Amino acid sequence: MSERPLLLEARDVAKHFGGVKALRGVSLTIRQGEIYGLIGPNGAGKTTFFNCLTGLYVPNGGSIVFDGAELDTSAPHKVAARGIARTFQNIRLFANMTALENVMVGRHQRTRAGVFGAIFRTPATKAEEAAIQRRAEELLHYVGIADRAQDLAKHLSYGDQRRLEIARALATEPRLLALDEPAAGMNASETGELRTLIEGIRKDGITVLLIEHDVKLVMGLCDRVAVLDYGEKICEDVPAVVQKDPRVITAYLGAEAQPAGSEVAHG
Amino acid sequence: MxxxxxxxxxxxxxxxxxxxxxxxxxxxxxxxxxxGNAWLRILNFAMLYIMLALGLNIVVGFAGLLDLGYIAFYAVGAYLYALLASPHFGLHWPVWAILPLGAVVAGGAGALLGAPTLRLRGDYLAIVTLGFGEIIRIFMNNLNAPINITNGPQGISSIDPFHIGNVTLAKPLVVAGITVPSLHAYYYLFLGLALVIIFVTIRLEDSRIGRAWVAIREDEIAAKACGINVRNIKLLAFAMGATFGGVAGGLFASFQGFVSPESFGLMESVMVLCMVVLGGMGHIPGVILGGILLTILPEAFRHAAVPLQQAVFGKVVVDPESLRMLLFGLALIVVMLYRPAGLWPSATRKRELQGGSK
The missing domain is CATH 1.20.5 (Single alpha-helices involved in coiled-coils or other helix-helix interfaces)
Structure with missing residues (x-):
């Protein structure tokens, strides 16, 4: 595994919210083509790390090198342009747009048409629109919800919404796809289908960063796993090793149960 | 259908x-x-309000940015026309130069006033834009000293009518043997430009830009994560909306021949917003319908109130103006209660409300 080239290297990424140190200098490396799991108890800082990585938060310290160059995380669209796409823990779709339109929005960054092109519908704009739609249809098919293309996103089932979010993220042509708890709220068969989907995405050459609570899914799917606890990385290794690490066991079993909502604020 | x-x-x-x-x-x-001609004037104003409503619809309906100061851009367009084509400065620029310039200046003003509000949304955005709208009006009101630019509350009069070369809309035109009176000619002019604006809006809605606007309305954070430069796309919405307002303002000045700050108060902004909301936010035919209805119905009522009261009570009991506002408020409440998505919502919005009631 280690001969694979580096795709992302985070160095000492830190994020504070007032006195709360959500990330205390997290360093981790993701290699090209792997499925990298990020786990940890609620409030450990997993989603905060995602938000720092994708430009939604401005980190208080540290740096991220992506694909050989420093990643400018000052604005989310700059991160997306570099080839990092994400989904959200609490699904964020464009609820009143159709599934197809949701994915078409994902093509925004990779297309050019402006006001002039839109008004005069130049041949270039027409061709681009057709290509956007074609690609969006392909992606809906890819994630398995082609038959729901014309339904409003909010009317899709929970599992289909998760799929749609992944399709929309894929539409931005990412090299790294960051999934924030994609299996949350799914039943066993839906999780199984999700697993197949993620494996397929990896097979297509996209590196996957996965936050997940479903330990079985993480252990079965990920090549390597990092464990966060109280904003620090306490372990990073292949699943089999991580599972037996005493620090990890303490973090999970020693931590008191917190309400799931606390992660939205601190995570 | x-x-x-x-x-x-x-x-x-x-x-x-x-x-x-x-x-x-x-x-x-x-x-x-x-x-009669009074109604023809109202019809012409309906065209202007359609343009305004469609402009505001881009900001409020598509991009979901609640703007309560939209009329400021109408004022910018109107004053620009007034200053460049009236005896006030002695300038008499041709229409074909002023109207595009008005569109560009208003669009610039839209982006300029939009820039400080980028991080705001909902109520806060509404309050700030309301303030900006009032600032523009107060500027128009007070820029008569130390240098007289806008002529203050007296406004600017004797504005040149719409004319291209020797053809002016101020006098009846004879086209192919048919005499077209001035009001009629303005009607065709406004209709033509309203159609252009409708066309532009339809094209924009169904485009990469239009999708980005709606995406920001639906979920700004997700839109950012999808790679949309939210700042630029929002500014574009403000600028596009303001552009339509600027064009309508220029036409208004040429049609009225007189502009004063009074015409650009908060009530006007609220009226245009009502057209958008009552008609069906984000749905172009609905917004057009809203513009027509809210221009014509109050006027119809104004004309009917006095004769009706005299017929029923033998005298005028309630001042028609206050009665008009009363019924207007009532109509708003009724529409919002029974047709919350507007009189003519888009199919999607309708589906959404039906889905919500399940």
Missing amino acids: NWNTLKHDRRTLWAGYAAIGIVLAVLPFLVGAGL
Whole structure:
């Protein structure tokens, strides 16, 4: 595994919210083509790390090198342009747009048409629109919800919404796809289908960063796993090793149960 | 009505367009002959309000940015026309130069006033834009000293009518043997520009830019994560909306021949917003309907209130102006209660509300 080239290297990424140190200098490396799991108890800082990585938060310290160059995380669209796409823990779709339109929005960054092109519908704009739609249809098919293309996103089932979010993220042509708890709220068969989907995405050459609570899914799917606890990385290794690490066991079993909502604020 | 089946039947579609075209073409003559010139003026104002409502619809309906100061851009367009084509400065620029300039200046003002509000949304955005709208009006009101630019509350009068070369709309035109009175000519001018704005809006809605606007309305954070430069796309919405306002303002100045700060108060902003919301936010036909109804109905009521009261009570009991506002408020409440998505919402919005009531 280690001969694979580096795709992302985070160095000492830190994020504070007032006195709360959500990330205390997290360093981790993701290699090209792997499925990298990020786990940890609620409030450990997993989603905060995602938000720092994708430009939604401005980190208080540290740096991220992506694909050989420093990643400018000052604005989310700059991160997306570099080839990092994400989904959200609490699904964020464009609820009143159709599934197809949701994915078409994902093509925004990779297309050019402006006001002039839109008004005069130049041949270039027409061709681009057709290509956007074609690609969006392909992606809906890819994630398995082609038959729901014309339904409003909010009317899709929970599992289909998760799929749609992944399709929309894929539409931005990412090299790294960051999934924030994609299996949350799914039943066993839906999780199984999700697993197949993620494996397929990896097979297509996209590196996957996965936050997940479903330990079985993480252990079965990920090549390597990092464990966060109280904003620090306490372990990073292949699943089999991580599972037996005493620090990890303490973090999970020693931590008191917190309400799931606390992660939205601190995570 | 099923648009898809209609679209398949092209002949029906074109016949429909032709019928609408004929109605729109003879409308001023029918209205002028049947109801008089006062109503023809109202019809012309309806066209201006359609342009304004469509402009605001880009900001409020598409991008979801609640703007309560939109009328400021109407004012910018109107004053620009007034300053560049009136005896006030002695300038008499040609229309073909002023109107595009008005559009550009208003668009610039839109982006400029939009820039500080980028991080705001909802109530806070509404309050700030309301403030900006008032600032512009107060500027117009007070920029008569130390240098007299806007002539203050007296406003600017004797503005040049719309004219290109020697052809002016101030006098009756003779086109192919038919005499077209001034009001009628303005009607065709406004209709033409309203159609252009409708066309532009439709094209924009169904484009990469239009999708980005709606995406920001639906979920700003997700839109950012999808790679949309939210700052630029929001500014573009403000600028595009303001552009339409600037054009409408220029036409207003040329049509009225007089502008004063009074015409650009908060109430006007609220009226245009009501047109958008009542008609059906984000749905172009709905917004057009809203613009027409909210221009014509209050006027119809104004004309009917006095004779009606005299017929029933033998004297005027309630001042028609206050009664008008009362009924207007009532109409707003009724529409919002029974048609919360507007009088003519888009199919999507309708589906959404039905889905929500399940």
